[in-house]
Amino acid sequence: MNLAPVIIFVYNRPWHTRQVLESLKANTLAGNSKLYIFSDGAKKNAGHNEISWIQEVRELIREDNWCGEVEIIEREQNLGLAQSVISGVSEIISDHGKVIVLEDDLILGKYFLEFLNDGLNEYDTQKEIYGISGYKFQSIKKIQESTFFLPLMSSWGYGTWADRWNSINFSARALQAEINSRHIGKELDFGNIPFYNMLQDQVKGKIDSWAICFYASMFLKKGVFLFPNTSLLRNIGFDGTGIHSGSSIPSHYNSSEKPDEKIEVKRKAVILEGDIVENIKKGTYHSEVKRDGGIMGFLKRRMPPEFIQFARRKLNREIKHPKNEYQFPRYTRTKKQVLGKEFDIPDLASFNFMYREIFVHEIYKFYTGKKAPYIIDGGANIGLSTTYFKKLYPHSKIIAFEPDPEIFEFLRVNIDKFNYKEVNLVNKGLWDKEGELDFWSEGADGGLFTKVDSSNKASVKIETVSLKRFLNQEVDLLKLDIEGAETVVLKDIQHNLDKVKRIFIEYHSFKDKPQNLDEVLNILISAGFRFHINSPGISSKSPFVKLNTYNNMDMQLNIYAFKIY
Template sequence: MLAKVCVFGFNRPHHAENLLRSLSACKLAEKTDVVFIVDGPRNKKESVLCLSTLDSTQSFERLFKSLTVIKRESNFGLAKSLVSGVSQVLNECEKVIVLEDDLVLTTDFLKYMNQALDYYKNNDEIGSISAFTTPIVGLDAESVYFHPRPTSWGWATWRDRWDKCDWSYSPSSLLEEIVFWFKSRKAGQDVYRMFKNNSKKKINSWAIMWTAYHITHDLKSVCPVTTRVRNNGFDSDATHCFGMNPFPSNFQAQTDLDTRFVREVLFDRKVIKQINYYHSNIFKFKNKLRLILK
């Protein structure tokens, strides 16, 4: 059985329409059940945009096995909306693919995600399936690798993993915090900083808590060497992403690879080093400098 797809939208109807068009062009789209959750508005201006986002779904109803649209009456915010929405879907099924409305997908996105979910469903070392990657040197384009950090740009998981996530996790002792800090370094230089900012309520991120769950339970995310998604959401009306997308990728919309999955779950230090460079302070500094000089 194919995984149900859960899409989260808000106040950007043009992005929602582009995503649904991209999703409907995927192989297996006509056999896939889709749930589209639209968050509620924060003000009168957003009321019009949220309604427009709802309207943008109508022309796609016949392109999937089913398309269920859920409208939030009030504004949940992304973190609450996503956690509650994914939990709602997983109450009815064993696995889910999760998308936000600013993504564009390759034509084999659903094929890759469903195959990965089936291949690793009984492997308790795997916490999630990721669809995005920055470029990797030294690995075959049709292969996968493992990373301790799950992506928030197109991902999937199973009910038994999701249900174990502690969304309010906080280290109970100094020793536990030191261990968490040490483990988090392998997931990226920015992870611990974001975790602390989330704890202090400077940010409100479901993704950093999902990452913390992977770290504290020694889980890995399965990542494709060839990305299956691109984020087009770095624009003026974004809620969380601004400017231009700093992360390079080898995205090509028309993609149909026969992915070779790896049964032995091992970290490749060279690969992790390549990925983590894009989450490092030096990359962040270079990107800011590039924007200033542009």
């Protein structure tokens, strides 16, 4: 097969870039394909963070042989999105006659390259076909035919030919003038997608898009794209990090959680089937975003925890469970499925709270371009957070601390089921020195040192350890959910935080005890962190009247701290 070269345009999103490169490498034709990676230069006003992210991306793209042959083009200047794509595609397509183009925020199914190449080879002489898409717009009904044509294009993973690319007019002003002279502006829109407004915004300089010009040119020439009947990719860019995607989900969005379906391309007459076109048009008004818990439900699954509010942790009334689970007695051993494995759990209520926080709301989610980030999991409990980190970064190196001997046994059993590499489990409590302390075991996720809160009697003595010796390398995430010991630990390591990039702290305020939130925040500020705070659980609606308490705590805060430069 005559394979088209693949082009990826990258800038400053290392985590997203890794996802697209790893999914590309997993494609069946990757080993026989040539990959061109265009890395745009920093903007003139780029700050230290942006420059470091660009450098991280440039190190990442050299990390592996993502395809059979890889050529990297680094721009010294920032061309901007539109000019970077136009010049890059024009350069490569002139040498090869066809290309497959990817954005940096896609996860590809393993047959994506097969479908794109089959389409490019099958329809290369059909001049009215301007491209092959790996993305399928949302439809209200399942489309039975394996492929179909639409009078619009998608820039999320597509292929095209040199003659069609060279026929595109990338002057938005000229395109607008022609469309206005023919009084067909409204016809440019497709269902709920306001293409004419996009074209106007391009002319006004509000957006920097090559794709709207491609579509408008194709529209004026009555061109079409070939689409699969199921999406062969997933877009992961709706997290506020992109140029155009922002944090808004398009109405047409169709998320393919498992885009690994193999779709055969059979040559067919180029006909726009009215029922299919109308099906897709209606789908732009009835996307899965609306059908699947609304926009907030969608965003909670997609976005980093710093920007999404999540359900309260401890208040039963705000958590929905199957009816039979309400009657399940507390602190009774049982089992629940986690990522295809049976987790041993000591308390169903506690498990449900933690699972929802960690896997549904993804409160620990963070982005890095590193393949193997170093994570310290302070307060690992039964292993949900450790398991989540391994799901997020399979090659990560994790040190997980859990002081409670009984809970630690659950942790060990659960983690052993996954046969993880680079996970070190430590049955010690985090403190400011090596030694022993009295510990009250609550039986689930609320055990703590009696030195922190003496309202409960000690049930066991546990070994303690200082974190200092574990901070001798760059720490990508330090998680501290250690039931009141957080201030002591932070004071101990306050002069060792230079290598820590992110910290999650669950801050605890105990009833009738001095509060030390100021100490926590001052340590973070002095170490160069910026922070975001929200209240996950013990939140009192009218605290002047009544304070809610749980395990003798009258307040919990989730503190997300990240470095500023």
